[in-house]
Every structure is written in structure tokens, then in C-alpha cells.
Amino acid sequence: MTLSATTDDRPRHAARAPRERGPKASAGTRLRGWLASTWFLVPALLLFLCFVLTPILVAFFTSFFKWGGFGFPDDFVGLDNFRGLAGDEVFRGDLWRGFLLVVLTLVLQLPLALATAVLLNQRMRGRAVYRAIFFAPFILSEVIAGVLFGIIFLPGNGLADTLVEDLPLLGGLAGKWFSDPDTALPTLIAVMTWKYFGFHMMIYLAGLQGIPKEVLEAASIDGAGAWRRFRSVTLPLLAPTLRISVFLSVIGTIQLFDLVWVTTTGGPTHATETMAVTMYEFGFKRYQMGYASAISVAMFVISMVFSLLYQRYALSRDLQGAVTSAGGRR
């Protein structure tokens, strides 16, 4: 959008070798040339090393110890923490719930976002206002959204109960929502949809605007109806944007903490617990830092493996231009 000119990813003029570095340059000159370019990187590298890379190494290290969190870890237990995780009902439940959250997001939230984007991509009065409203929840912090819906879904006389009480199908939900293990996860999904679908709608809109009108017109002339145009033209051309939004959803779900912590703290009876919540519980409530580190490592490995596989199999063909121009072209 505003960065239309910035999304080019092809090799560029700046990649040329610096002039001063000829084949005859001495090692000293070359080193000086190298340093002249790299000192710009030093602050970023230091920051990244201290606060991103080191923590991950620390997590790997401490995950091999039984450690209460104070002093230097000295009770080396090898892979025991990971064995513990593998047999832990709650952690296995986290994985299952994480999987459910991802799947339900993919089948509910993203299609809703896509439908809204298609709707708002048409000319209509007040489009900018609608767009702004749908996006607004994304701006608010998870804590605000969580506290708000915690109160809305209060069993008894909350807003949600009052609204559904007399409805035929939803009436059964009254009094349950976050407080019943069977309905807590679906309620969480509803809140997540409220909070995040506007974001996905927004990137789809940017992608839709990148689809040339001529292509759709041509399809129309060839006799394709609205549905056919959507299926055979819009959707394939939007695929790179969709793949990115799936990626962001999954990564976001792996680290889901704030919303859950504020609404249910993972309950009732672990019904909404996520890996990050379990990690917090063990690390900061029960002071089993070694075990909690193992959960961090598991989260790291899961997101890494997912990212690499996804990039390898889903994103690779996009990286040369298709995705990158989707947000940029007008």
C-alpha cells in the first residue's frame, strides 16, 4: 500500500561490489572495506544477540536441568524434562488444543475474513468506515479484549447470556461460555475471531487490490459468472496472500498467551490451556524452570519446523515477487 515502491525483491544495483575493492587490494584494505560496511550492523547484531539468540540458547541449556530458577543450574537430568513433557497429559492436551485452534481458525476465521474482504472490495458507500471498524479490534490489546469478553460472557446475567437466553439453538449456551469445559474453547475461538479477523481482512483487501481489473473483465466477457470468476481468477491470484495469512495465523496460535491468561488462565480444567500458559504455570507458579524451559524449546522447535516446512513447500514459489507485490500494487 504505502510501500508500493519498496516491495521489489530482485537483485539490485546496490549489490555491486564496492569500488575500492579491486582484485589487487591487500588483505588490510579489504578488511577495512569490510569493516566500513559492517560497523553499521554492530548495534543491531548486539541487540539481536543479547535479547533474541542468547535467550534461545539459554532455554536449550536449562531444559537439560532440574532447576528451580535460582542460582546456577547444576542438577543435569539429560532428556528427562522432554520425556516428562511427552508423557504429560496437559502438554499433550496443549498440542491437541493448539491443533484445534489452528484448524478452526482456518475454517472459520479466514473464510469470514475473505468474504468480508471481497464484499468490501466492491464499490459501496461508507466502505472506508466499515473497513476501519472491522480492523479496530486488532488495534486493542489482547488484555483489553480479554477483560471485555470475560465480563460479557459472565455466566448469569452477562450480556451474552441475556442475548441468547431465549434463542432456540444458542439458548443452551447461557450460563456456560468460558465456565464450562465443553464450551470454553469455542468461546475462545469466537473472541479470537472478533479480535483478529479484521487483520486478515485487511491483508486480503490489499491482495485483492493487486488483482488487475482486466483479468476479471476478460473472464466476464468469456461468460464466467461471479462465482466462477471468484473460484478461477480471484482465488488463485490471491493464493500467495492467503498462504501468508495462514502462516501468520499458525505462528500466532503457537504463542497464544495473553487472551487465554486474561479470560480463563487456561481453565476450566485445562480446557483452554495453551503451551505458553503451561510454560508460565511451571516457570513462574511452580518454579520448575527446567521443565518450563523444555516447553519453550518445544515451542521453538515446533514453530521452526513449521516455518521451514511451510517455506519450503508452500511459500517458496511466492517469494520471487508474487507475494511481495500483492501488498504493493494498487
Place this chain on the structure above:
Amino acid sequence: MTRQAIARSISRHTLVWVLGSFIVVPLLYAVLAGLKTTGALTTNPIGLPDEWMFSNYGTVLSSGAFWQQVGNSVMIAVLTTAITVAVSALAAFAFARYAFRGREVFFTAFAAGLMFPPAVAVLPLFVLLRQFGLLNNPLGVILPQAAFALPITIIILRSFFRTIPAELEEAAIMDGCTRFGFFWRILLPMARPAIGTVSVLAIVTSWNNFFLPLLVLADEKWHTIPVGIQQFQGQYSTDYAMVMAYIVLAMIPALLFYAVAERQLIGGLTAGATKG
């Protein structure tokens, strides 16, 4: 308009309104709930308040804690953004405009930072920050936030810097500009739109951050708004009307900021997303 077109337009608007009401009703409910007594909130959840309790908002606004949290959140967001942008701009400059050995390796390392979520690092970060003596110190939140903002900021700035023609730099160097002089006096002013975008992204991320400040800033005097809300909710757990007033007031800065910076924010998010 033909009759068919009118019908279609009406149905389209109806759809959008139905969807929009799901978004708006909870927010309006919050505003109204903050104006009721907690008693009225349970007996009369939907209607207008019988007794308008402006005092709920008044109580929050006159509490020192609320303003303290606003101040802390502003300070942390501003410093995070300043550090993120300064450090990333330098790095993005080198990545965009110079060829040097190891460039791709370094860049890939930064870009890989996008792939894993900050929540993964929260626990070991806590351990490290304790070691550095940065617990209950705003720097303990600012520096990690800046570090985690680097990947996306560097990626966006780098692609902007690349679009600035090399001839410009050559001309500046001929006129006796140093590399840093070119960066500082010519490139940065030209990159203002991109810098606006990444700054807005960094501000919003910092403003809404909860997990790290929750762990690092346990001392009440450093609480940010999200941490403050959570504490307030714990403290007034049954005075729902008061809690609602608190979160409505806490929403206002974010929504105002959104109103002012909508273009940069959405530009940044879509650029970030499409490049992730």
C-alpha cells in the same frame, strides 16, 4: 440504478451491518457498562443506565495509578521505537547498499527472527534480565522489545532504501559526503514514509505487549496499561462496571492513535505480512 442494483446494494449493506454489529456491540456495551452501577449491570445488561454513573470514569481518571500506567506505556513505547528505528535503519542501510562478505548470512539470521514468536523467549529472557539486573527496570522491556522488532523493521527499511538510486549516493560522495553523512542527511529524510510506517508498527506492538512486562515489571510503579488492567481486574474483580470504565479509558489512546496513523499502520501491517 436499476431495481436489481438497488436490491443488491441493500443486501450488501445489510450484510456489512450485521457483521459490523458483532464488532461494535461489545465496544458500545463496554462504554455503557462503565456508566452503570455494577448492580444495574446484572439486572439491566442491555438498556441505557437508569442512573448515569459518570463517577466510575471519574474515579479512574482521578487515580494516580491510571496516569502512571499511561506514562509508563508512553515512555516504553517511545524509547522502544526510537531504539528499534535507529538501530534497524543503520543495519538496513548496510544491507541495502553495500556488498560485503557475509551479508546474506547476517540478513538471513535477522529474517529468521520473524519465524519464531517472542513468547518462546520470554522465560529465558526473564532469567537473563535478572542476571543483568534489569528486572523492574523499563530497559528490561525496552531492549528485548526493540530486539524482537528488528527483523520486520530491517526488512521493510531495507526494501525502501534499495529503491533510492545509486547515482544519488555517488553524487553525494563526490560532493564530499561521507557514507554516514549520506545516510544521515540524505537517505533518512528521504525515507520518512517508511520510517513512519515502521515506527507506528513498533509503537502499537509495544503499547499492547503484555507477557514480557507482566514478568519483568512486577513493581507497581512500572506497570504498563495492559499489566495495570489485569491488576485492576484482580483488585476489583466483582465491580464489573468499574473495570469496564477502566478498559474503556484504556482503549481511547489506542483508538485515537489508530485514527491518526491508520494509513501507516495498515501499510506497515500489510507490507510486513506480505513480506513475512
